[in-house]
Amino acid sequence: MSDAAAPRQMTETxxxxxxxxxxxxxxxxxxxxxxxxxxxxxxxxxxxxxxIVAACLAAPIYANDLARTDPFRSTLSGSIVIDGQTRKIMxxxxxxxxxxxxxxxxxxxxxxxxxxxxxxxxxxxxxLYGGRNSLLIATAATLICLVLAAAIGTIAGFFxxxxxxxxxxxxxxxxxxxxxxxxxxxxxxxxxxxFWIGPFRIGSGSLILPIVIIGIIYVPxxxxxxxxxxxxxxxxxxxxxxxxxxxxRWRILLKDILPNVTTTLIVYIPIMMALNIVTESAxxxxxxxxxxxxxxxGTIIQDGQGLLYTRPMVALAPxxxxxxxVLALNVLGDSxxxxxxxxxxxx
Amino acid sequence: xxxxxxxxxxxxxxxxxxxxxxxxxxxxxxxxxRKALLEEHSGGTMILSAVSAAGTIDPQVNYTAEFWQIxxxxxxxxxxxxxxxxSEGFEIVPDLAEAIPEPEDGGKTYVFKLRKGIKFADGxxxxxxxxxxxxxxxxxxxxxxxxxxxxxxVGADKCLADxxxxxxxxxxxxxxxxxxxxxxxxxxDSEFFDKIAVPHASILPAKTEAKDSGTSYIPGTGxxxxxSYDPNDKMVLKRNPHFKEWSxxxxxxxxxxxxxxxxxxxxxxxxxAIQNGQIDWMFDPPPADRLNELGTQYADQVHxxxxxxxxxxxxxxxxAPFDNLKVRQAVNFAIDRxxxxxxxGGPVLAQPTCQILPPDFPGHEDSCLYTKDPGTAWSAPDMExxxxxxxxxxxxxxxxxxxxxxxxxxxxxGTYLQSVLxxxxxxxxxxxxxxxxxxxxxxxxxNKVQISVSQWFMDYPQASNFLNVLLSCASFTPGSDSSINIxxxxxxxxxxxxxxxxxxxxTDPEAANKMWAKLDKAFMEQAPVAPLFTPKNVDFVxxxxxxxxxxxxxxxxxxxxxxx
Numbered sequence: 076m077s078d079a080a081a082p083r084q085m086t087e088t089x090x091x092x093x094x095x096x097x098x099x100x101x102x103x104x105x106x107x108x109x110x111x112x113x114x115x116x117x118x119x120x121x122x123x124x125x126x127i128v129a130a131c132l133a134a135p136i137y138a139n140d141l142a143r144t145d146p147f148r149s150t151l152s153g154s155i156v157i158d159g160q161t162r163k164i165m166x167x168x169x170x171x172x173x174x175x176x177x178x179x180x181x182x183x184x185x186x187x188x189x190x191x192x193x194x195x196x197x198x199x200x201x202x203l204y205g206g207r208n209s210l211l212i213a214t215a216a217t218l219i220c221l222v223l224a225a226a227i228g229t230i231a232g233f234f235x236x237x238x239x240x241x242x243x244x245x246x247x248x249x250x251x252x253x254x255x256x257x258x259x260x261x262x263x264x265x266x267x268x269x270f271w272i273g274p275f276r277i278g279s280g281s282l283i284l285p286i287v288i289i290g291i292i293y294v295p296x297x298x299x300x301x302x303x304x305x306x307x308x309x310x311x312x313x314x315x316x317x318x319x320x321x322x323x324r325w326r327i328l329l330k331d332i333l334p335n336v337t338t339t340l341i342v343y344i345p346i347m348m349a350l351n352i353v354t355e356s357a358x359x360x361x362x363x364x365x366x367x368x369x370x371x372x373g374t375i376i377q378d379g380q381g382l383l384y385t386r387p388m389v390a391l392a393p394x395x396x397x398x399x400x401v402l403a404l405n406v407l408g409d410s411x412x413x414x415x416x417x418x419x420x421x422x
Numbered sequence: 423x424x425x426x427x428x429x430x431x432x433x434x435x436x437x438x439x440x441x442x443x444x445x446x447x448x449x450x451x452x453x454x455x456r457k458a459l460l461e462e463h464s465g466g467t468m469i470l471s472a473v474s475a476a477g478t479i480d481p482q483v484n485y486t487a488e489f490w491q492i493x494x495x496x497x498x499x500x501x502x503x504x505x506x507x508x509s510e511g512f513e514i515v516p517d518l519a520e521a522i523p524e525p526e527d528g529g530k531t532y533v534f535k536l537r538k539g540i541k542f543a544d545g546x547x548x549x550x551x552x553x554x555x556x557x558x559x560x561x562x563x564x565x566x567x568x569x570x571x572x573x574x575x576v577g578a579d580k581c582l583a584d585x586x587x588x589x590x591x592x593x594x595x596x597x598x599x600x601x602x603x604x605x606x607x608x609x610x611d612s613e614f615f616d617k618i619a620v621p622h623a624s625i626l627p628a629k630t631e632a633k634d635s636g637t638s639y640i641p642g643t644g645x646x647x648x649x650s651y652d653p654n655d656k657m658v659l660k661r662n663p664h665f666k667e668w669s670x671x672x673x674x675x676x677x678x679x680x681x682x683x684x685x686x687x688x689x690x691x692x693x694x695a696i697q698n699g700q701i702d703w704m705f706d707p708p709p710a711d712r713l714n715e716l717g718t719q720y721a722d723q724v725h726x727x728x729x730x731x732x733x734x735x736x737x738x739x740x741x742a743p744f745d746n747l748k749v750r751q752a753v754n755f756a757i758d759r760x761x762x763x764x765x766x767g768g769p770v771l772a773q774p775t776c777q778i779l780p781p782d783f784p785g786h787e788d789s790c791l792y793t794k795d796p797g798t799a800w801s802a803p804d805m806e807x808x809x810x811x812x813x814x815x816x817x818x819x820x821x822x823x824x825x826x827x828x829x830x831x832x833x834x835x836g837t838y839l840q841s842v843l844x845x846x847x848x849x850x851x852x853x854x855x856x857x858x859x860x861x862x863x864x865x866x867x868x869n870k871v872q873i874s875v876s877q878w879f880m881d882y883p884q885a886s887n888f889l890n891v892l893l894s895c896a897s898f899t900p901g902s903d904s905s906i907n908i909x910x911x912x913x914x915x916x917x918x919x920x921x922x923x924x925x926x927x928x929t930d931p932e933a934a935n936k937m938w939a940k941l942d943k944a945f946m947e948q949a950p951v952a953p954l955f956t957p958k959n960v961d962f963v964x965x966x967x968x969x970x971x972x973x974x975x976x977x978x979x980x981x982x983x984x985x986x
Contacts, residue, residue, distance in 0.1 A: 168714045174768065175713030193765065
C-alpha cells in the first residue's frame with residue numbers, strides 16, 4: 076500500500092508535526108504488519124488457523140481417498156476390516172440383557188479414525204466437512220455483519236440529526252433482545268418455511284439462513300462503536316478542513332471517514348468470527364442452525380450428546396476444534412487490535 | 423461372600439414374592455397371601471421422576487401415557503382394564519359396576535348396576551347421578567376423545583354441537599332407586615367397553631365444575647388421592663382415607679403409603695439417582711448410551727416389555743412425490759429396518775416391522791410385503807427394487823424433506839430416512855422441530871409436510887385403534903392440527919371394509935380380527951405409511967422396588983410395587 080492511500084488519520088493528531096524530527100513516514104498498515112510479524116502469539120494463532128482451514132478444505136480428499144467413506148450416508152449395518160479383524164460399525168450389546176447399540180470407537184486408522192456417530196458415519200470425515208460449514212458461516216456472517224454495521228454506523232454518525240436518531244433507536248431495539256433469544260426466534264420462524272427475497276428462493280434448510288441470522292444479530296455490537304468513531308472523526312480538523320474547502324459530503328465520507336473506520340472494523344474481524352463460530356455451533360446444537368444432511372461442528376456435538384458415556388469422542392472432537400479455532404481467533408484478534416490500533420491496548 | 427449370599431436371598435425372596443403377588447392378583451383364592459404381603463410390605467414413600475410433567479390432572483382431559491398411569495390408582499370407571507401383568511392387562515373387568523352387562527337391543531343398550539358403598543375421596547357416595555354427570559362433563563369440557571370415543575352415545579351429536587347444554591338425554595339414563603345406569607348407543611359398538619375403560623370415562627362427583635381442573639385435584643375413587651401438584655416441581659399422592667378395596671382386579675389396595683412424582687430431572691441424572699437409590703423409577707426411556715451399562719451392571723433392576731405401538735413414517739399421499747404409489751412402495755422396500763432397530767437400542771428393544779398392527783395384537787397376522795423375499799417377516803431391504811420403482815415413477819431428483827421430532831431417537835430416524843431418500847435419488851433434507859409442535863405440525867396439510875417420523879401407541883387393544891384411527895377418511899381433516907391421518911390417505915372401499923369389521927366384532931370378534939388382518943395387508947399394499955419397528959418399554963427401578971408388574975395396557979402398575 077502506498078503512503079498516498081493511507082488514511083489521513085495521521086494528520087488528525089499531527090498538530091505539532093513540524094516539531095517532530097524528519098523521519099520517513101510509515102503507513103499504519105505497514106506498521107501494523109511489522110508489529111504482527113514480531114508477535115509470536117499472533118504467528119502461532121495464525122498457523123493454527125491456517126492448518127484448521129486447510130484440513131477442512133481437504134475434507135473431500137480425506138473422505139474419498141483416505142477414509143473411503145461417505146460422511147453423509149447412514150451406515151448402520153456395515154462392517155470394516157481393521158488390522159485384519161472385521162468389526163461392525165454398530166455393535167449391538169451381547170452382554171447382560173443385551174441392551175443398546177454402540178458405534179465403533181476411534182480406530183486411529185484412516186477409516187473411522189475418530190469412530191462413528193449414531194448413524195454409523197465417520198466422525199473424522201464429518202468433522203472436516205462440518206468445519207467447512209462452521210467456518211463458511213462464521214466468515215460470511217462476519218462480512219455481512221461488518222458491512223451492515225459499517226454502513227449503519229457511518230451514516231448515523233456522519234449525518235446525525237433525525238437519521239442518527241432513527242438508526243440508533245433501531246439498533247437499541249435490536250440490542251435489547253438477548254442475542255440467542257433473537258437468533259432462536261428468527262431460526263424457528265425461518266427454518267420451517269421457505270421464502271423468497273425478490274427472485275431468490277431461500278430453502279428451509281439453506282445455509283444462507285444461519286449466515287444471515289447470525290450476521291444480523293450482531294450488527295448493533297459493531298455499529299455502535301463505528302458510530303462513536305465517526306462522531307469523533309466528524310469534528311476532527313481534517314474533516315472540518317475538507318468541509319471548509321467545499322469538498323462534497325459523500326466524498327468526505329468515502330475518502331476521509333471510511334478509511335479511518337476501517338481500522339475499527341479490522342480489529343473486530345477475528346473477534347466476530349470467533350463469536351460467530353460459537354453462535355453457529357450453539358444454534359446447530361439446538362437443531363436450528365445447519366440442517367441435515369449438512370453438518371457443522373454444532374450438529375456433530377448434538378449427535379454426540381447421546382453418546383457421551385460410550386463414545387465421548389463424537390462430541391469431544393468438534394468441541395476441541397471449536398476451542399482451538401476460537402482461541403486462535405481471539406489471540407489473533409488481540410494481536411491485530413494491538414497492531415492496528417495501539418491506543419486500545421490499555422483499554 | 424456372605425453379602426452375595428444375602429443379596430441372592432433377597433433377590434430370590436423378592437422374585438418369589440413377585441410371582442406370588444401376581445398370582446394373587448389373578449384371583450381371589452389367594453386373598454390371604456395378598457393380605458400377608460400387604461401387611462409385610464405396605465408403607466414407605468415411593469419416588470418417581472420424569473423430565474417434565476404432563477399437564478392437567480383432569481382425568482377427562484389429560485391424554486398422556488405419563489398421567490394415565492397415575493390415573494389408574496386415583497380414578498375408576500364403570501369398567502376398567504385389569505391391573506395385571508402383560509396381556510392380562512388387556513382384560514376388561516367390572517370396576518364401579520358390579521358386573522360387565524350383557525348387550526341388549528342388538529348391542530345398542532347396556533345396563534350397568536353400580537356397586538354400593540363406594541365413596542369419593544371427599545367422602546360423598548358414588549351414585550348413578552354422578553355417572554350421568556361424568557359422561558355429560560366429557561362433552562361439556564370438549565374432552566379430547568368426546569368426538570371419537572363417545573360420539574356413538576344417543577344424544578352425543580347434540581352435545582357435540584352445543585356442549586354447554588349437554589344432557590345426553592336418552593343416551594345415559596340413571597335409575598337411582600335401582601342403582602343402575604343405562605347406556606343407549608346409536609349403533610352397536612364392539613369397542614364400547616374399551617372406550618369407557620380409559621381414564622377419559624372416569625366417574626367424578628356430579629358437582630365437579632365443567633372446566634379443565636388444571637392443577638387442581640378432582641376427588642376420585644381410587645386407592646390414592648393427589649394431595650398436591652405443581653407441574654414445575656412435584657406431585658404427591660397419599661392413600662385415599664375413604665378407600666376400601668372392592669375389586670383386586672380393578673382397583674387393588676396399593677403398597678406404598680406415599681408416592682412422590684418429581685418433575686424436571688433429566689434422564690442422565692435420573693439414571694444416576696436410581697443407581698444411587700435416591701429415586702425409584704423414571705418415566706422417560708433411559709438414554710441410549712446408558713443402555714449397555716444398565717443391561718450388564720443393573721440387569722436385575724431393568725424390566726423390558728413389549729408395547730402395543732409402532733414407529734412409522736407417514737407419507738403425504740396428496741403431495742409429490744408420495745402421491746405416487748410406486749414411490750411409497752419404493753420407500754418401504756428401501757428401508758433397512760434392522761438399521762432402525764439399531765438406532766432404537768438393538769434387537770432386544772425393538773423389532774423390525776412392515777405392517778401396521780403390532781405383534782400379539784388383535785387382528786395381527788405376520789405379513790411383510792416390502793422385504794427382500796416377501797412373506798411373513800422382514801428380512802432385508804430390497805434397494806434394487808426400490809430404485810427401479812423410483813425410476814418407473816419418474817420422480818427422482820425431486821426435493822423431499824423429512825420432518826422429525828427434535829429428540830435423539832426421532833432425529834436419528836429422520837436422518838436415516840433422509841439418507842435412504844438421498845440414495846433413492848431424491849434431493850432429501852431433514853428438519854427436526856420441537857417435540858411440542860411436531861405432532862400437530864405434521865398433521866396440518868397447510869404445512870405441506872411430505873414425509874415425517876411419528877409413533878402411535880394404542881389407547882385400547884382393538885385393531886381399529888390403529889387402522890381406523892390412523893387411516894380412515896374420517897381421520898383426515900385438511901388444514902387442521904387434529905388430522906391424525908397424517909398420510910391424508912382416504913380410500914372409501916377400505917373405509918367400508920373397516921366399518922364392516924367393526925360391525926362383525928360386536929357378535930364375532932374372531933371373524934372380525936381376520937377381517938382386520940386382511941385390511942392391514944390391504945393398507946400396506948397402498949403403502950400410505952412406512953412401518954419401521956415395534957418398540958419395547960424399558961423400566962429401570964431402584965433396588966428397593968419389589969413386585970414389578972407390567973400391564974400391556976397401562977405399563978407399570980405403580981402402586982402394586984413396594985418399596986419396603
